[in-house]
Each structure stands twice: as structure tokens, then as C-alpha cells.
Amino acid sequence: MNTLLAFWSLHTPALAVALPLLGAMLVMLVPAERFPQLRGIVFFLAAALGAFAAINVAGQALADGACTYVFGAGPRIGGGPEATCTTFSGVPIRIYFHIDAAGALMLLVAAITSTAAALYALRSEEGSSGLTAFQPLYLLLVAGVYGMVATGDAFNFFVFLEITSLAGAALAACRIDRGLAAEAGLKYAAISSLGGLSYLVGVGLLLARHDLLNIAALSQAIQGGGPSATDYAALGLMALPLAMKAGTVPMHQWTPDTYSRAPHPVSAFLLISSQASLFGLFRVAFTLFGAPVVSTTSLGAFLAVLAALSMFVGVTMAIPQHDVKRLISHHAVSQTGYMLLGASVALAVLGDAEKTAAFGRDALAGSLFHMMNYAIYNGLLFLAAGAVVWRTGKRNLDDMGGLGRAMPVTMLCFGIGALAIAGIPPMSGFASKWVLYESVFRYSPLLAIVAMVVSLLTLASFVKVFQAMFLGPARKHLSEVKEVPLAMAFPMLLLALATIAIGLFPDVVMQRLLLPAADALLK
Amino acid sequence: MRKSRIVGHIAAVVYPFCLVFGLYVVLHGHLTPGGGFQGGAVMATGAALMMVAGMFDEGEREIKYHHYKAIEAFGLLLFIGLAFAGILSGHGAFFRNIWANAGGWFGAPGESGSFNSGGLLPLMNLAVGVEVFGGISVILVTMIRAMKAAERGEDREDEEGEGAE
Numbered sequence: 001m002n003t004l005l006a007f008w009s010l011h012t013p014a015l016a017v018a019l020p021l022l023g024a025m026l027v028m029l030v031p032a033e034r035f036p037q038l039r040g041i042v043f044f045l046a047a048a049l050g051a052f053a054a055i056n057v058a059g060q061a062l063a064d065g066a067c068t069y070v071f072g073a074g075p076r077i078g079g080g081p082e083a084t085c086t087t088f089s090g091v092p093i094r095i096y097f098h099i100d101a102a103g104a105l106m107l108l109v110a111a112i113t114s115t116a117a118a119l120y121a122l123r124s125e126e127g128s129s130g131l132t133a134f135q136p137l138y139l140l141l142v143a144g145v146y147g148m149v150a151t152g153d154a155f156n157f158f159v160f161l162e163i164t165s166l167a168g169a170a171l172a173a174c175r176i177d178r179g180l181a182a183e184a185g186l187k188y189a190a191i192s193s194l195g196g197l198s199y200l201v202g203v204g205l206l207l208a209r210h211d212l213l214n215i216a217a218l219s220q221a222i223q224g225g226g227p228s229a230t231d232y233a234a235l236g237l238m239a240l241p242l243a244m245k246a247g248t249v250p251m252h253q254w255t256p257d258t259y260s261r262a263p264h265p266v267s268a269f270l271l272i273s274s275q276a277s278l279f280g281l282f283r284v285a286f287t288l289f290g291a292p293v294v295s296t297t298s299l300g301a302f303l304a305v306l307a308a309l310s311m312f313v314g315v316t317m318a319i320p321q322h323d324v325k326r327l328i329s330h331h332a333v334s335q336t337g338y339m340l341l342g343a344s345v346a347l348a349v350l351g352d353a354e355k356t357a358a359f360g361r362d363a364l365a366g367s368l369f370h371m372m373n374y375a376i377y378n379g380l381l382f383l384a385a386g387a388v389v390w391r392t393g394k395r396n397l398d399d400m401g402g403l404g405r406a407m408p409v410t411m412l413c414f415g416i417g418a419l420a421i422a423g424i425p426p427m428s429g430f431a432s433k434w435v436l437y438e439s440v441f442r443y444s445p446l447l448a449i450v451a452m453v454v455s456l457l458t459l460a461s462f463v464k465v466f467q468a469m470f471l472g473p474a475r476k477h478l479s480e481v482k483e484v485p486l487a488m489a490f491p492m493l494l495l496a497l498a499t500i501a502i503g504l505f506p507d508v509v510m511q512r513l514l515l516p517a518a519d520a521l522l523k
Numbered sequence: 524m525r526k527s528r529i530v531g532h533i534a535a536v537v538y539p540f541c542l543v544f545g546l547y548v549v550l551h552g553h554l555t556p557g558g559g560f561q562g563g564a565v566m567a568t569g570a571a572l573m574m575v576a577g578m579f580d581e582g583e584r585e586i587k588y589h590h591y592k593a594i595e596a597f598g599l600l601l602f603i604g605l606a607f608a609g610i611l612s613g614h615g616a617f618f619r620n621i622w623a624n625a626g627g628w629f630g631a632p633g634e635s636g637s638f639n640s641g642g643l644l645p646l647m648n649l650a651v652g653v654e655v656f657g658g659i660s661v662i663l664v665t666m667i668r669a670m671k672a673a674e675r676g677e678d679r680e681d682e683e684g685e686g687a688e
Contacts, residue, residue, distance in 0.1 A: 014617035
């Protein structure tokens with residue numbers, strides 16, 4: 001037992017990725033028609049064990065500052081001579097995971113949402129014909145997201161980016177009943193491949209110039225030697241596709257299609273895969289290039305403009321929507337704008353130590369805070385809207401109404417999610433938006449005002465949705481509708497509880513998780 | 524598409540050669556250009572040849588589809604299992620090549636360039652080869668299935684058209 005525990009704690013960083021992968025392969029071997037239950041158990045166990053390992057790693061990393069795992073290494077896994085194994089030209093060749101406080105935050109968020117969505121999927125996808133593909137692909141997506149946030153190697157990041165892209169595209173096209181899903185999947189695949197290629201060219205430039213792939217070693221080489229034209233080119237080639245994969249205006253067109261056509265639990269987790277891309281953008285901008293390169297470009301100001309556009313375009317596109325999942329998808333674009341806003345303010349003042357200490361660090365922490373909250377409450381919104389669609393079979397808001405009597409738990413959960421996304425206290429969205437307003441205001445009052453106006457518009461939009469779905473007189477064609485089963489209500493309640501808990505104790509989260517994460521990125 | 528007996532039998536003769544050559548490329552992956560993916564693709568061309576020559580009828584294709592799927596899953600499982608070998612051996616990380624230079628199979632020390640080297644790599648190549656063979660064959664069967672369905676659908680439309688006249 002003790003040796004097992006020692007094994008577990010030694011190998012957790014690898015197991016977080018390896019267990020979902022192993023589960024994906026195992027689940028393929030179980031025939032879907034004959035043993036659906038066994039398949040479900042293997043599927044959920046793999047997702048839950050992977051999440052448990054990820055939470056464990058995050059705990060280790062937060063306690064020790066950072067946590068390293070060298071793949072293919074001999075007995076000294078955490079580093080040592082093996083970690084710096086080099087080729088003739090001095091390239092560190094080991095693939096390795098490096099999880100700092102920022103990575104730990106992302107691992108935590110991904111672990112919580114992936115488990116909730118997997119539990120929800122057990123019931124909501126039960127008996128559907130696409131399960132043969134759905135379950136392995138979902139586990140691949142989970143493994144890819146963990147890998148993206150945990151890796152310490154620029155090329156390895158590309159590998160995991162491709163895994164999430166392919167799995168996400170295939171999952172979006174999982175229900176090909178009317179061809180719309182296939183179009184959404186194809187769009188996502190095309191956009192992702194384009195983005196991935198651009199990132200790869202960026203990595204190639206860096207490899208050619210510095211002969212390195214390891215992020216820590218690369219950042220030393222880039223920041224130590226003074227930036228060159230190649231570095232600037234690589235920064236552009238790597239940062240923009242990641243912004244595109246996160247769904248930033250004007251590269252957001254794929255998000256409404258992909259999110260709204262994917263199966264409901266997948267929509268909730270695809271958000272995290274986009275977040276991982278956004279996190280990759282932070283890694284590239286803050287860790288890899290850092291102040292010497294970024295502060296001599298206008299990347300921060302440029303991204304701030306994109307962020308303001310995303311917030312505004314997303315919410316104005318959302319207001320006229322009638323398809324409930326499409327509406328939430330447009331809000332996802334708008335919320336991504338908030339996250340990018342804080343980070344771009346931090347990027348814009350990165351070269352100025354005084355301003356960074358005054359508000360840049362807070363802006364970045366607020367951005368990470370919003371990422372964390374958004375992953376939870378927007379996932380919750382997708383799950384709750386999915387529950388309504390699952391029960392009623394209708395996606396159009398005009399066909400719904402009066403569902404609050406039949407589905408009180410779903411109404412409660414959706415209401416909590418809607419309040420959080422609109423930034424109403426005491427939900428989590430209020431806390432993170434407040435941090436963002438305060439810090440962004442000191443950089444540019446105009447941007448802060450845009451953020452506040454967008455928040456109001458979000459509230460208006462969700463009042464409409466809530467009223468259309470749950471309030472009003474009961475509709476005749478919806479008289480048979482019942483509450484969703486416990487297996488689907490439980491994950492929603494879990495996420496709702498997390499939303500309220502974070503909203504009630506923002507200080508604890510800020511001190512324990514977010515400021516260390518922001519410091520790890522700024523270091 | 525009418526089935527030609529000559530084409531079919533030639534395909535049946537060439538099929539084992541395709542498999543053997545593919546396997547050769549897979550097993551020499553640690554020494555020569557090529558490896559698991561390329562070798563697996565070569566093996567799958569054999570299956571493609573058989574299907575195009577019409578050697579698998581519809582029922583056989585359906586059975587083969589499930590076989591190929593199982594082969595694919597087995598290859599993937601073998602690969603991830605070999606990656607776990609490092610952890611399970613107790614003195615190494617995930618993806619540790621525990622057979623390298625350890626004597627025994629593929630582990631002759633100091634013999635770089637010989638077939639009997641590379642540790643777990645040849646086995647990993649084999650796993651990838653098996654997976655790619657299964658995966659590409661699944662894609663081929665699915666495409667042929669869709670093609671046949673489309674052919675049948677077009678036929679039916681033609682008949683309806685004639686009826687309307």
C-alpha cells in the first residue's frame with residue numbers, strides 16, 4: 001500500500017495524462033452494444049482518476065512552488081542530470097512536464113469541469129448511437145487539455161494542441177443528424193489546423209535561431225540575448241493562432257457553430273480546451289518572450305483592442321439569438337474578451353515594473369480569476385441549457401416557456417449561472433469582474449467602461465433567456481416534460497455550488513491560487 | 524462495378540507481399556527510414572487492394588470492419604501499455620525505454636545499427652504499425668460503405684425518375 005502511494009505521488013504528473021489515454025484505449029475494446037454499462041464505468045473511472053491525479057499534481061505544485069516530471073527518464077524523475085540530457089549541440093532533448101502555480105490553476109479548473117461533464121455525459125448520452133466514438137474522443141480531449149497546461153516544451157505543446165483540436169473537431173461532429181454538426185466540426189478542424197501550423201512555424205523559427213525547444217531554456221536564451229527579428233516573427237506566429245483558438249474577435253466565427261452543435265457535455269468541456277489555448281497564449285507572451293520582447297512591441301495594446309471588440313461583438317451578437325446554445329456560445333466569445341482584457345493590460349505594462357506592481361499583476365490575476373470562474377459557470381450554463389434541450393427536444397427559445405414548474409433544479413442552476421455571467425454578487429463572476437474593472441481602469445478608463453457596459457448587456461440578455469425558458473404560462477406541447485435525473489442534476493449542482501463558494505470567498509482563492517499563478521507567469 | 528476474376532486473384536497474390544513488406548518497414552523502423560506509421564500504411568494498401576478488387580463482399584466487409592476496429596484498439600493499447608512499462612518496472616518514468624542496452628530482446632548493448640537494438644522502440648513501432656493498419660482499413664471500409672450506399676441511392680432515384688415518366 002505504501003509503495004503504491006509512493007508510486008502514485010512520484011508519477012502523478014504523467015498519470016494525469018496517461019490515465020485518460022489508457023481509458024480511451026480500454027473503452028474502445030468494450031463493445032458498445034453488448035456492455036454499455038461496463039463502458040460507462042470505464043469511461044467515468046478514467047476521467048475521474050485523471051482528474052484526481054491532476055488535482056493531486058496541482059496540490060503538489062502549489063505546495064512546492066513547481067513540480068517537474070521528465071518523460072523517459074531513469075530513476076531520477078524530478079530532474080537531476082537526466083533532465084538536462086543534451087544532444088551534441090547542447091539541446092535539452094527530454095520531453096518534460098513543468099507545472100507551476102499557473103499550470104496548477106488550469107489543471108484544477110480542467111479537472112473539476114471534466115469530471116462534472118463526464119458524469120453528466122453518462123446519462124445524457126446514454127443509448128445514443130455515437131458512443132463508440134464519443135467516449136474515447138472525450139477522454140483524448142481531456143488528456144490533451146491536461147497536457148497543454150502541464151507541458152514545459154514548446155513542441156510538445158503543439159502535439160497536445162493537435163490532440164485537442166482533432167478530438168474537439170470530431171466531437172463537435174459527433175451528431176451528424178442534419179449535417180450542421182458536420183459543418184461545425186469541419187470548420188473547427190480547418191481553423192485549428194491552420195492555427196496549429198502557424199504555431200508550428202513559430203516554434204520552427206525559434207528552434208532554428210536558438211536550437212532549443214524547452215520553454216525554460218528558450219526563454220532564457222530569448223530574454224538574455226536581446227530580441228531579434230526572428231523572435232518577433234515567432235511571437236506573432238505563435239500568439240495569434242492561440243488567440244484564434246480561444247475565440248477572439250475577429251477570429252471567432254467558428255465558436256458559435258462548434259459550441260452549439262457539439263453534444264451538451266462536450267460544449268461544456270470545449271470551453272476548457274479554448275481556455276487552454278488562451279493559457280498557451282499567456283505562456284508564450286509572459287513566460288517565453290517576456291518583458292524584453294513584449295514590451296518593445298504593441299502586442300498588449302493590440303490584444304486590448306481585440307479584447308474590447310470581443311466583449312462588445314460577442315454580446316451584441318448574442319442578444320438577437322433564438323437558439324439557446326448558440327446564444328450562450330456568443331456570450332462565450334464576449335467572456336473570452338474579459339479574460340484577454342486583463343492579460344493584455346498586464347502585457348502592455350510588462351516593461352514597467354512600477355505599473356506592473358501597481359495594477360498589471362492584479363489585472364493578470366483578475367484575468368486568471370475570470371478564466372477559472374468562466375470555465376465553471378459557462379460550463380454550468382451549457383449543462384443546464386443542455387438539460388432543457390435534452391428533455392424538451394427544442395433549442396429555440398420561442399418554443400419554450402413555463403419550464404420552471406417542471407424543472408426547478410435546472411432552473412435554479414441556470415439562474416445561478418446566469419447571475420454569475422452577468423456579474424451579480426454574490427456569484428463568482430462579480431468578484432473576478434470587479435478585480436478586472438479596478439485594474440483595467442488604471443490603464444485605460446475607456447476599456448473599463450466598455451467592460452461594464454458589456455456586463456449590463458449580458459444581464460439584459462440573460463434576463464430575456466431566463467424569462468423565455470422558465471417563466472411565463474405553461475406551454476401545452478411541454479406538459480410532459482419532467483426534471484432531469486439525478487445523474488445529470490448532480491454535476492450541475494456541483495458547479496453551481498462552486499460558483500457560489502468562489503463568489504463568497506474570493507479572498508481565499510485570490511491569495512492561495514491566483515496571485516501565485518500571476519506571479520509564476522510574470523516571473 | 525463488376526468483379527473481375529483476374530484482378531481479384533492477382534490482388535489475392537499481391538496481398539501477402541504487401542503485408543510482409545509493410546511488416547518489414549515496421550520492424551526496421553529503428554534502423555531505416557519509415558517506421559510504424561509508414562509500414563502500417565503499406566499494410567493497409569494491401570487491404571485497400573483487396574477491397575478495390577472486390578474480394579470482400581458486403582457481409583465480409585461488415586465483419587472485417589469490426590476486426591479492423593479491434594486491431595486498431597489493440598495497437599493503441601499495446602503502445603500505451605509499453606509506455607507504462609517504465610512506471611511498472613519501478614525504476615523509471617513514463618515512456619522509459621527499459622529494454623535498451625539491457626541484454627535480451629532488442630537490447631544488445633553496444634550494437635548500434637544492428638537489428639537487435641533499440642529496446643522497446645521496435646515494439647512501439649509494431650504497436651503503431653498495427654494501429655495504423657487497423658485505422659486506415661476502418662476508414663477504407665467506411666468510405667466503400669458510403670460509396671455503395673450512394674450508388675444504391677442514385678439507382679433508386681433513377682428508378683423513381685423513370686416511374687414518373
